[in-house]
Amino acid sequence: MNYRSQLVAAWLGIAATLIMFIGLWPLMHFLPPLKPGLGQAELAAIYRGNATGIITGGILQMLACSIFMLYFSALALQLKRMEAAPLWTYTLLLTSVLGFVPVLVAEMLFSAAAYRPDRPDEIIQAFSDLGFFLFVGPALPGAMQMLSVAFAVLGDRNAEPVFPRWVGYFSVWTAVLALPGAVVTLFKAGPFAWNGVLAFWVAAIAFGLWINVTFWATRRALLIQMKSSAA
């Protein structure tokens, strides 16, 4: 059994989160995200002035998305042990892609905005808007992803549950906390805008916590599997 590979894949989830952070903050300077109400000229100046940072940060986002897929596959394999038929396993796989494709497209849009400094300001702004919509907005696929884990864990009928039950409840709560991101298209300021405390910060922290908790649970489960297969 390739438990060792799965363990590496689990660690890649932590790595991917770090890579996302490095791309977002020191490189793109999008932490905090640019204010929706920022003036067009100021915004365009940011893209022109930090083009290389934004584009390189974007590449790191693409890298993070790609290796996140390994993490979610390892997580899916644990879910598969909880169910007789892989319903939530498949839902996790589907929603993991559905949730991260927008991040991929977003970084391409940020890069497109930075690509030609001589573009008119309003096109740069349109690309930037779309980028932030796609980066922060897809809270519903993300919540569905967390709920898949929740339902699988809470429906686990094994004598020795694969994950502790609280991980299931925890996943429900991170899913709920992540939801405000969905409404960012309706706002240009306030807590529900794409840079807002509820739609961005609370949701991002919820996601980060969820990755860490599911990583811990996956690693623990794998170590138990490795020990019992060696016994």
Next chain:
Amino acid sequence: MDAEQQGAVKRRAGHVPGEEGVWVLIMGDMLVFSIFFATYLIYRAQNVVLYTSSQLSMQRGFGLLNTVLLLTSSWFVALAVSEARAGGRERAMRLLLGAFACGIGFVVSKAFEWGGKIQAGITLNSNEFYIFYYMLTGIHLLHVLIGLIVLGYLIARSRRPDPGASYVLVMEGGGAFWHLVDLLWIVLFALLYLVR
């Protein structure tokens, strides 16, 4: 050995999530709303003048009506749950119908309240206070709608000649959720309509 390999022998007997899960749900919902309320208060503290002047448009009549409707419905639900415990499922069902009607009344009242404001030109992004007003009452309204679905299920269950072994548990759980919806409204009412 995998879950599948362990087979039927070692599987725990299935249990209705019922009480335990519902309380985790309720605690968590209160936590999330606490975060919302705290955010509101922090934003308000930084712009008190805007908030107090906007709050002048809050119609206390609507707020009071909503509060009375939800308190009444909660009372009906509490009575229904105790009827269920005592085996009076038909009376429980009628009480639940009363609660359901109050819930519908709340939704209709909300439609009029929002409708009136929108007609007057007060919309989602009119100012920061109104962002909170529409979003918080909107998220609460979503909970009321979910609560109505829960009540509907409880009503259907109560109508069955044999509502099943977990009937009381389900009534208690559903009732607890409805009380949460009521409690959240009371806090919202105080924050948005009363505190000036």
Next chain:
Amino acid sequence: MNLRTQLVCAWLGPIGTVILFFAMFFLMGILPPFRPSLAQGELVAIYRQHPIGMLTGGLLLMLATSIYMAFFALVAVQMKRMEKTPFWTYVFLTSSILAFYSVIVAEMVFSAAAYRPERSDMLIQALSDLAFILYVGTALPGSVQMVAVGFAVLGDDRADPVYPRWVGYLDIWAGILASPGTLICLFKLGPFAWNGALAFWVAAVAFGIWLNVNFWAARRAILRSAPAQRG
């Protein structure tokens, strides 16, 4: 496997479709889709005057897509029972994402068009075009998705097939009828434009029929398998 959970996930198919219809018709006004030949002035007026409908409708499109994922997972679970190795199951899962990620990106582009009324007419039209192209044009992955189920059904050689055979034939026909959307970029009017009889209406109806029939078949399969799957 908890049959009640499977039934709920089956119902998410029709529920998602109702949400989709409601959003498109009542909120966004894109049923029927805007004519490609609509004058720029008229088109941008729609986005400037009814932004909230576009924005909230877009949100509902994201919701519908997210809950569709649980429905598709449920379909995949049934497909897995039909095959000895989950080949068409995997084809179905991967093409489900490929077919539906575009709904999320499209709704964000619709939202971007509605987000800032001060954008220039030309820019709003460009965003609107892009949104319709993503939304209606992602046809072939959808065809593969629908046809995959068909092949799994027709390849089911169990004594008691999971689905009736006619469902397999219907799936394949639905997939073929859903494919004309591929050509929309070549046309601004006629049956193959993004609002055309073939590229839009026939395809939409085919998808609707496919979804409802597969919902019926999945539900039937779940209920029939009840005694065997207890415990």
